[in-house]
Amino acid sequence: METNTYHIPAMLSETIEGLNIKPDGVYVDVTFGGGGHSREILSHLNERGKLIAFDQDEDAIKNIIDDSRFTFVRSNFKYLKNFLRYHGIEHIDGILGDLGVSFHHFDEAERGFSFRFDGELDMRMNKQSALTAAKVLNTYSEEQLADIFYLYGELRNARRIASVIVRARAQEPFERIFPFVETLKPFYGKDKEKKDMARVFQALRIEVNKELEVLKQLLNQSMEALDTKGRLVVLTYHSLEDRLVKNFVRSGNIEGKIEKDFYGNVLSPLRAVNNKVITATDEEIANNPRARSAKLRIAEKV
Template identity: 65%
Template sequence: MKSEETIYHIPVLLNESVAGMNILPNGTYVDVTFGGGGHSKEILRHLGKGGRLIGFDQDADAENNIVDDSHFIFVRSNFRYLKNFLRYHNIEEVDGILADLGVSSHHFDDSERGFSFRFDGELDMRMNKRAGMTAADVVNNYDEEKLANVLYLYGELKNSRKLASAIVKERAVKKIKTIEHFLTIIKPYFSREREKKELAKVFQALRIEVNHEMEALQEMLLAATEVLKPGGRLVVITYHSLEDRMVKNLMKTGNIEGKQVQDFFGNVLTPYKLVNNKAIIPTQEELERNPRSRSAKLRIAMKKEEK
């Protein structure tokens, strides 16, 4: 029989990411992607009497996994509001921040959420079901150019313009509401050999747009830089090149764009020192146990001491 945690989500790179936080028993930590609570539970095991952990998640379903622990505070909100909610709880600085940016198994396996092309259902894809825009709103209301841009930028689809054109033509005849209807439109544009990979890219692009994921990630990363104590750790697990590039840029240069600013001696001015110069990836054992970890990359950086 599977545990409740496993049913919701198997935590990726669990030991490596928690070890990377270099947890102090009396420290204050944040898990900005609480989800099934797997990473949070492991962090809590390392905390002592004075330790605190704040868990963020905008999805109401995550509340079913809240940890019953006096050291834990749950915040139902998007992690882009990290700084605001820390201040609400009278927390100015933290010793470590963990972000697992992957979509949980729970979301992919819930046909009602519309995250997966494996099931029919409504084209939804909202992480926060209280939010307004759905994937159906995107495919039915965006103009052709904007739709093509979403598919190209967030899905890296070379045939984004053809896909957008086909979607616009179909919706002029009948509104696109379900996954099944949507698939009948886009499947002819992919070869059978690459169909699953390409469909995954389409759904990724729509999900990122619906949830404003790149904007939210940028805001969270910049806020993390402000609230981390000197010596504090930023630990991030990424799953696709767009978010990984953003995280890598911030850790190496201190900004999202990756623009290097150097001092008189040619040293790059950045608030971070890389803990691992090369991204940590899952072991073969983990890949066999949890195939969804296959694209995961773990990056760890330490906030430099202020001079």
Template identity: 55%
Template sequence: MTDYHVPVLLDESIGALDIRPDGTYVDLTFGGGGHSRALLGKLGPGGRLYAFDQDADVRANVPDDPRFHFVESNFRFMRGALRLRGVERVDGVLADLGVSSHHFDTRERGFSFRFDAPLDMRMNQRAGFSAEQVVNTYTNERLTRIFREWGELDTPYKIANCIERARAAGPILTISALVEAVAPCTPKKDETKFLSKLFQALRIEVNHEMEALKMALEQSLKVLRPGGRLAVISYHSLEDRLVKNFMRSGNFGGRAEQDFYGRVQSPFTVVSRKAIVPSDDELARNPRSRSARLRVAEKSAER
């Protein structure tokens, strides 16, 4: 498990859930199982934990514990999967939205530009849609949109133009071919940051990550009991903005409703006004945690 992924903000996220020993909890992003194991350590014999992950590789990390229930599914289907298992309400939902070290370090998965490999980036390897399809079949306009929206890149149209010119000579099938294709518009002084954003945009598009996050957040409001807590660790501004707005207002635009008297109505009470970030000690142990942001909210009793 340690080699698969080092859990980020472990103590902070588990503590933020204010765990009841007999409660029912959900880990939406099982991965290496670090957060799940820590959560199980807080549960008594009557507690239950349901952990989601769509990647078949993580089955090797599943603990042998009768209180633990693994759901091999995208977390966008949380509510339906829980209801199939007889669970209507839970006491806490945890999500660590980061890509695991396993994915970045496994060459053939195609998540990192450190290696040459096929353009893949699928979290669920049973899915047919990969980064190869995005790069080779999307129109110039569509590529421009995802590089602008998902990668927040400064000149997305130039990147789309580079890819379009390169693929005119033949399909772009590997990471090295993609890096070569975008070389004319890659800033020499900031190559790593540029490629990180480019790969982020492709990964988000391949796995429909923003859509899945929105669905999971909306479902968390329906499955959490009053007083139940939602804890989300995000790693880039797109995710963090959605999480922050949803926790503050119950919607993704951040516009809180008001009652007849002008009082703000929100389905959550924000527990952490500011995002919780890794300590200096954690950053020294795990540099990949540097962009992590934990936000926590409690479901209001009146909703």
């Protein structure tokens, strides 16, 4: 089968090393995408090993691997536990999550992920979902919009942005990217325009795809799914995701609430394999700019 890989996997060797793959183990790639990480995992498995890969994006189907050890699940990874049960799998040896949006998505104007191209304000990873960026912009209240831009985009002027959007949509609903970008341009000088516009689009994308909610569900389910000494390997690309993963690894819970024993030792079902976050080398960043913002955290279930 011809491979249609639509991005270079970030920190490939580091993630595979982090999984500490057992040749006959069972592994899950919750963000299959172009299949780069999955192919490398399969190369470390023997005939008894298994790999299950999740992806809700129909474009990922083009990259499905023809291998009897491989099972593709076209669904959101928040359903991890359900599908493991369906396939009769009680515990797994490792979970890999590469949470970033690929260049493939940013470069397709009709997907609406990038402010560089004009296209519909879509931003859905799952095209069957009813919620689009346009729907968020045209139907959410001013307060809801302000919360999204402040919490998910970390924009200090979130309330002013929300107010301008509500006034503008009363004249004409937002449907396409460029008119929306033009509405926001007065907020940003040339020096910060790209950075701040990226935060606006990040906030919308997180809301449309409920990214933080599904990440929380994945992390919680990982505790039930992983076998003892099973590895949780997560690549994040912005501070909101990284903070969630970091706190979860430290505490074993979404709230990040630290519990200690009588001697002051932290009680957690996880052990951080890398106490310091792993980032891409300069050499990799030169070949794969997407890796520039990537942060890798690895934990082992104890």
